Structure formats: C-alpha cells, structure tokens
Amino acid sequence: MAMDPPPRPSSSLFDVFLRLRPSRSNDARFLTVEDGEGAHPTHITIKPPTDDKRKRAVERFAFTQVFEEDARQMELFKGIGVVPMIEGVLGANGHHGRDGLLATLGVTGSGKSHTILGTKSQRGITQMALDVLFQATGEQLVQSFYGAPAFTSLAAADVSEAHMFTATAFLDSMYGNVDQSSFISRGQASVPDCSSFITNGGSRSNKVPRPSTMPQSPSVDDIALPVDETAEYAIVISMYEVYNDRIFDLLTGTVTKSKHPNVKRRALLFKSTEQSPDRKVVAGLTKIICGSFEEALMVLETGLMERKVAGTGSNAVSSRSHGFFCVEVKKRDMQRKGPWSSSTLTIVDLAGSERARNAKTAGETLAEAGKINESLMYLGQCMQMQSDHQAGSRNVVPFRQCKLTELLFSNSFPSPSARTTHYHHPQKSIMVVTADAQGDFNATSQILRYSALAREVTVPRIPSTTSAIISSTTSTSGALKPGLTSGRTTPSGRTTPSAVLEELEAAHAEIARLTADVEVFALRLAEETARRKVAEASWCAAEEHMQDLEQDIRDECFAETEAAVAAERRRWQAALDNEQDSQAAHLDSKIDVVIKATRAQMRDVVKVYEDPEPGLRERMEELERENEVLRAKLEVREREAALKSASPVKKLRVLKGKRFEDPALMMGLED
Incomplete structure (x- = not known):
C-alpha cells in the first residue's frame, strides 16, 4: 500500500523537516530521496547495508519537506517556516504573540550545530532569526541601559523570578568593570550588591566576542515583517542547558566559576510560580535585556562558551547537553504604558544520539551519553504518541518522564485541573531532523523511525523460505487435495500460501522493530553494566578503607589500653613500696x-x-x-x-x- 505525502500539519505538535548532510566521500549511501509530486520532496527510503545479516526491512519515511545535500542556510530558513513563526511571536495587528519552538534532532556529527548556529563563514538559523527580530522592531525597541523607563517595569513583570540585567551591565560584568547600580532582581526592593557577578576586567579580554568578526551572510535585509505601530517592544534573552537531566543557567555559570572556582553550579527548577500558576517556567534564570542585534550576539556567544562539550569517537566537539536559547518578545502600548504581554521564541539544540561502541565513550562521558540517549528515547515516544493523536488515539502523552520532554511539552498539554486565567495560543513548533546518508545506519534509522510524520515498512522477500512454504502447501500434482493441509499453520490458524506470506511479512516487520528495541536496550545494558562496575569498584575501595580504618582503631585502642595498664601497675607498685x-x-x-x-x-x-x-x-x-x-x-x-x-x-x-x-x-x- 503506497504512503500518501503528509499534509503540512497546522495544529500538530511538530512540523518535521529533514536536512541531509553533504556527502564527504564516494562511499555507498543507504538513504535515497524520492522525487516528490509537488514542488519539494517529502519522502525518503533507507535500505540496510549489503553486509547486514539481519535481513531488515526497507523503510520509507514521510516528512513535511526534505532538504537535500545542496540546500543552503537561507533556503532552509525560509523553507521550514521560521519567518511566519517570528511574525507570530511579534503578534502584529493588535494580537497577542504566539510562542514558537524550533528544535534540531539527529545523530552526533549529522549537522545540527551547523544548522542552528552556523559556521565561521555562514550564520545559522539562530543568528538570522535574531537579525529579523531586531530589524522588524527597529525604532520601537526600548533602550537597554539602566535607568530607562521600561527597565524597572520589565523586571517587575517577569513571572519566572529571574535576575535581570541590561546587556551593557552584563557584558561589563563579564569582560570589564561594571556599575553596580545596573542590576535589579524581582522580589528585592533595593538594588543589591552584584560583586559576585563582577570578574577581573583583564582576565577575559582575549575572549571578548566581537560581532564585527562574526559571519554576516546570508543577509536577511530582504525580509520585512509587520509590527504594531502603536506598540513598543523589548527583547529579553536567556540561555540554559539540560545536562544529566538537570537544568543549569548558561549565563551565570561562567561568571560564578571565574569568581569562585570551587563552587558547583546550582540546578534550577521548572515549576509554576506565584505569577504563573497556569504555566511552568524555569525559575531563577539570568535574563538580559538587549537593545541591539550586536548585544544579542555577544550574549549568545557568552552562553555558548559555558555549554558542556567533549570530544568523542563520533565527533571532535560533541554537545553533552541539550541547549535552550530563549528570546522573549515583550510588547505594550506605547502611549498608555500598560502591562507587558510576552511571547517566546525558543531555539533548542538537542544533543546528538550516539552509540557507545562507535563513539568510544567511557566513564563520565559514557554516563552523559546514556542520559542523552534516554531523553531522546522519551522524546521519540512523545512524538509517536502525538502521531497517534492525529489518528484519533486518546492515550496520554508521557512528557513527564524526563526534564527534556517536560520542558518541550508541559505547556502544550496543560493539566485538566489547572485554572487558566489567560488564554494562550497553541505553540507553533518546528523540528529539523539532520541525517548523514553515509553515517551510522542503525542510529540514523532509529532517529528517523520516531521523528517521521509517517512510516511504511517493506519486508524483503526470502526466496528459499517462500518456496519451501509454497511447495509444502501443494501436492505433487500441483493442487491441494480437499481436506488435507501441509501440516504447517499460521498463528491465526490459516493455512493458505497467501496467509502464510502475509503473516511472515508481519513477523519480519515485528522482528525489525524488536531488533531496534534490542539495540536500545543493549546500549542501556552496557551503560548500566559500566555504572555497576564503577559502583562495585567504589564499594570494594570503601570496604578496604573501612578495614584499614578498623585496624587503625584497634591498634590505637590496644596502645591506649597498654598505657593505662602500665600506669596502673606503676601506681600499685608505688603504693606497695610505700607500705613496705x-x-x-x-x-x-x-x-x-x-x-x-x-x-x-x-x-x-x-x-x-x-x-x-x-x-x-x-x-x-x-x-x-x-x-x-x-x-x-x-x-x-x-x-x-x-x-x-x-x-x-x-x-x-x-x-x-x-x-x-x-x-x-x-x-x-x-x-
């Protein structure tokens, strides 16, 4: 049965796009892009390698759109719908803004960071989106220096109990001297001492990010978005990462580490606050009010320096955490100076899945990979459940299984018992899946399996098995005698050759699915085995330490007892001598x-x-x-x-x- 091209979902959890990494060699490809009936291809087919001994099925996947290897950054930027998403966040024509989410997913080394953050010569989607935002708001953007009329009201209107800076104060605290009066925090009436956020001006001078040295292409000057002419805007930026299933602020870790090297980063909570009883927020983030595109780029580069990365066998610079870059667009009436409305554009760079055998990870890096793969597995389950919802299923999406899915989906599926006081437009979400047609077949097929909008499995024929079944169901004259069977039946009890073949195909499909599950569980078993060995080694070391400690205590007690007996003997001898x-x-x-x-x-x-x-x-x-x-x-x-x-x-x-x-x-x- 042929699989129809999927329509562009307008109310689904994600619009899913596939981007292929350019080929690096002349090696064989296991992924083929099918020619689409429309203007853009939407289907791909993956075939197992020729040396594969599992006889796995040929799989066909459908996406909203497939971008082939020669696709450029600007083509991707416009093709996946980032411009309409930004327009929705700005909320033109007097409407409230609509939250937007853009995430990348893929195997380590498949091109996620290149798509989101770009390279030394090309800008990524994040930089282009920021440029479009600041270009659209233009003169209607509020000033970002301390003392500006909007600064105090922005800090008071924040619902996440954040520590808010102006961009000038924050960058001065990172790379130079800072005026202590530039810092304000919700819940504090007076301006506190911000000495803990001040670093030595000369210690980081060689790491100051300079916007003039960053890539300027592709240009977005031709993109114009409508805005409310009667409104004024403020752009507030925050960054955090999900590392080992805990949330860490990326805009305070570097400052705290430079001031207090031995202080560990404090994990943040994702919760409802007093001012946000209906929606969960990451409480206690550092938020920066940016007045220009250049300030936003410097804040972005500052946060990226703190993100966890490590070299593995799959990628020399592999992200070990899921990075979140949040751009809050706040708007209010320019004349009335009323309350601020807020909408957020969240750009997520998900850490790449990897196999420990190929990445050659061990110790802490192996534990990080285990957490990454586990969170991506839960993300895949949520996306599959969302696909079932499209088909009419009413199963609950299990988004509370890990911190990543909770951050992505908790506000999309509000609790039935929550008392909603404000109406929120449904979040617009885009997923960009990156794949390498010459990379790891197992890992890539697993990612595609739970991210595609639709999937079709074609079981390969096995001539020897098929001929044996057919021959066993026929008589020597070529016809099946009435009332007789070959003695082999299917699980359903049917004995016709077509029924046997149908159920054989279904069995092969089930075997392929179970094989993929076995691979996931094998990786988890290897990770758990490694953790168990580490725990056993720690346990043995602790037992040896306790034995040594016990022997030391015994020796000390024996020495003290001997000393006490000798002293008592001397006392009694002295008393005897006196008596004599x-x-x-x-x-x-x-x-x-x-x-x-x-x-x-x-x-x-x-x-x-x-x-x-x-x-x-x-x-x-x-x-x-x-x-x-x-x-x-x-x-x-x-x-x-x-x-x-x-x-x-x-x-x-x-x-x-x-x-x-x-x-x-x-x-x-x-x-």
Whole structure:
C-alpha cells in the first residue's frame, strides 16, 4: 500500500523537516530521496547495508519537506517556516504573540550545530532569526541601559523570578568593570550588591566576542515583517542547558566559576510560580535585556562558551547537553504604558544520539551519553504518541518522564485541573531532523523511525523460505487435495500460501522493530553494566578503607589500653613500696625501744657488780634470764626481716643485731 505525502500539519505538535548532510566521500549511501509530486520532496527510503545479516526491512519515511545535500542556510530558513513563526511571536495587528519552538534532532556529527548556529563563514538559523527580530522592531525597541523607563517595569513583570540585567551591565560584568547600580532582581526592593557577578576586567579580554568578526551572510535585509505601530517592544534573552537531566543557567555559570572556582553550579527548577500558576517556567534564570542585534550576539556567544562539550569517537566537539536559547518578545502600548504581554521564541539544540561502541565513550562521558540517549528515547515516544493523536488515539502523552520532554511539552498539554486565567495560543513548533546518508545506519534509522510524520515498512522477500512454504502447501500434482493441509499453520490458524506470506511479512516487520528495541536496550545494558562496575569498584575501595580504618582503631585502642595498664601497675607498685617502707620504719622503732631498754638494764647490772648489795645476785640472774628471752625474740625478728629481701633496712637491722650481740663483752669493755 503506497504512503500518501503528509499534509503540512497546522495544529500538530511538530512540523518535521529533514536536512541531509553533504556527502564527504564516494562511499555507498543507504538513504535515497524520492522525487516528490509537488514542488519539494517529502519522502525518503533507507535500505540496510549489503553486509547486514539481519535481513531488515526497507523503510520509507514521510516528512513535511526534505532538504537535500545542496540546500543552503537561507533556503532552509525560509523553507521550514521560521519567518511566519517570528511574525507570530511579534503578534502584529493588535494580537497577542504566539510562542514558537524550533528544535534540531539527529545523530552526533549529522549537522545540527551547523544548522542552528552556523559556521565561521555562514550564520545559522539562530543568528538570522535574531537579525529579523531586531530589524522588524527597529525604532520601537526600548533602550537597554539602566535607568530607562521600561527597565524597572520589565523586571517587575517577569513571572519566572529571574535576575535581570541590561546587556551593557552584563557584558561589563563579564569582560570589564561594571556599575553596580545596573542590576535589579524581582522580589528585592533595593538594588543589591552584584560583586559576585563582577570578574577581573583583564582576565577575559582575549575572549571578548566581537560581532564585527562574526559571519554576516546570508543577509536577511530582504525580509520585512509587520509590527504594531502603536506598540513598543523589548527583547529579553536567556540561555540554559539540560545536562544529566538537570537544568543549569548558561549565563551565570561562567561568571560564578571565574569568581569562585570551587563552587558547583546550582540546578534550577521548572515549576509554576506565584505569577504563573497556569504555566511552568524555569525559575531563577539570568535574563538580559538587549537593545541591539550586536548585544544579542555577544550574549549568545557568552552562553555558548559555558555549554558542556567533549570530544568523542563520533565527533571532535560533541554537545553533552541539550541547549535552550530563549528570546522573549515583550510588547505594550506605547502611549498608555500598560502591562507587558510576552511571547517566546525558543531555539533548542538537542544533543546528538550516539552509540557507545562507535563513539568510544567511557566513564563520565559514557554516563552523559546514556542520559542523552534516554531523553531522546522519551522524546521519540512523545512524538509517536502525538502521531497517534492525529489518528484519533486518546492515550496520554508521557512528557513527564524526563526534564527534556517536560520542558518541550508541559505547556502544550496543560493539566485538566489547572485554572487558566489567560488564554494562550497553541505553540507553533518546528523540528529539523539532520541525517548523514553515509553515517551510522542503525542510529540514523532509529532517529528517523520516531521523528517521521509517517512510516511504511517493506519486508524483503526470502526466496528459499517462500518456496519451501509454497511447495509444502501443494501436492505433487500441483493442487491441494480437499481436506488435507501441509501440516504447517499460521498463528491465526490459516493455512493458505497467501496467509502464510502475509503473516511472515508481519513477523519480519515485528522482528525489525524488536531488533531496534534490542539495540536500545543493549546500549542501556552496557551503560548500566559500566555504572555497576564503577559502583562495585567504589564499594570494594570503601570496604578496604573501612578495614584499614578498623585496624587503625584497634591498634590505637590496644596502645591506649597498654598505657593505662602500665600506669596502673606503676601506681600499685608505688603504693606497695610505700607500705613496705612504713612497716620497716615501724619495726625499726620497735628495735630502738628494745635497745634502749637493754642499755638501761646493762647499766643496772654494772652498778650491781660495782656495789653489790644483799639479794642483788638473785636479781642479776633474773635479769640475765629476761635478757636471754629478749635475745631470742630479737633473733626471731631478724630472721623474719631477712625473709623480706626488698626491705631497704635489712643491712641496718643486721648491723644493729651484730653490734649488740654480746652484752657481757660490753660489760667487760666498760670495766
């Protein structure tokens, strides 16, 4: 069944355009552009490589328009409808502006950044869109210096709790000196100190982006858009990126890093605020009021310097995040100076999908690639569900699965419980898919599979299998006998050759789809395996560290216990020595008493011998007996003292005992 060319969808989620990268060699192409019935081609066909062993199907995809390899930047700019989108954002003829979204999608190295941001010699869609905006507003654009009448009202009317600068103040804070009175923030009555946003004027002088050195072609001077002659406009620019499923401001990261190198970037929230209860916004962004095209280009280049990039096997400068460039066009009546109405042109440079095997990524870069591929997979699911909505399906679009799809679709599918106070025109969205006809077939086919507006699968015939089935369903005479079958039936129970072939084709289509899913899951498995190995290595390192720490603690506790036991032993030894000394002193005092008594008795004996008295002989004999008793007691005491070898008075007691061993000898000496 032939696939009809898709009409240009006016109310669909995306108008999808395909741009092919110019061929870099004479290698075989797997992608062919079909000649369209209209003015532009809308269909392509991709065929698996000849060395493919999976027998995958030939696939045909339909897009709003296909731009071939020789398409120029201006042809793409006008062909995809950027000019009508900008006109809708400006909101001419007294109407409110309509939000616009332009996004690029493709494999790494397929030409996304060239399409959106251009090269050193050609401008991209972003620069041309800015030029058209500033050219259209012209003299009706408000001044962007601090103190201008519109500056305070713009800051107060912002619903995203943003930190708002004039372009002059912001660029001075980045590349030179800045007047601190040029900064104002919502929710702060007084002008705060903005020293944290000031950098050294000479440290970045060699990186100042100069608009005069940037490409000036292609020119958009021939594009004129209608605007409200009674209105005045203000253009406010902000930039942020979605990195590892978190939102980071691109206009404060460079400033903060230059002032505080060790401070990590703070992730922002996508939420409803007090002034935006019906719509979610990125809260806390840095927003720059630009008064000229040159100021806007310098702000753009400043934000691009902060975006995460890395070199991989697929691309020397590969974006590792999804970049968002937001241009808010604010409008109010020039005479009445009423409230500002706002519409936003958002340009999104999606990070390219890549296969880890081809990109040769590892470590942090592999984790980044996993997050990128996961978010793009969810984006594909949302786009496929949107295609089902076109066919009448009522399934809910799962846009809350990751931060990227939430940013792109949350305001397109408001919550049924939300109380809408202001009517918002549906967002106009354009998707530019870039593809390399000589690149990675698997990755490119996967991108095309969920971004195309329509898809048709042609299952290749397998002669050997087909002939076997046909031959098995016929008899030797060439006709199937009534009531007999070949013994092989299809899952539906039908046994005719045509039914078998139809279900075989359906089975091959299902195999192709499952093969693509298996490739995605294999990549995710490799990423999860790598993360698991990193976690296991970290776990082992932590266990070894804990074992070392436990051993150190045990050694420390053992040393402290040994020291405490030694101190206690010394204390008890000192107490024992003191006790022994006191006992020895007490014994010495007793011995002195005995010696003194003995001397007194000796003196009495001598006196008796010198002047004998009647009955004194008996008294002397009695004293001698007592002396013998005392001498025996003294010897017992000396033997007990000799057993105590640690006593410091041992020698003294022995000397004293020997000194008074023979009282008779002393008596002879006295005589």
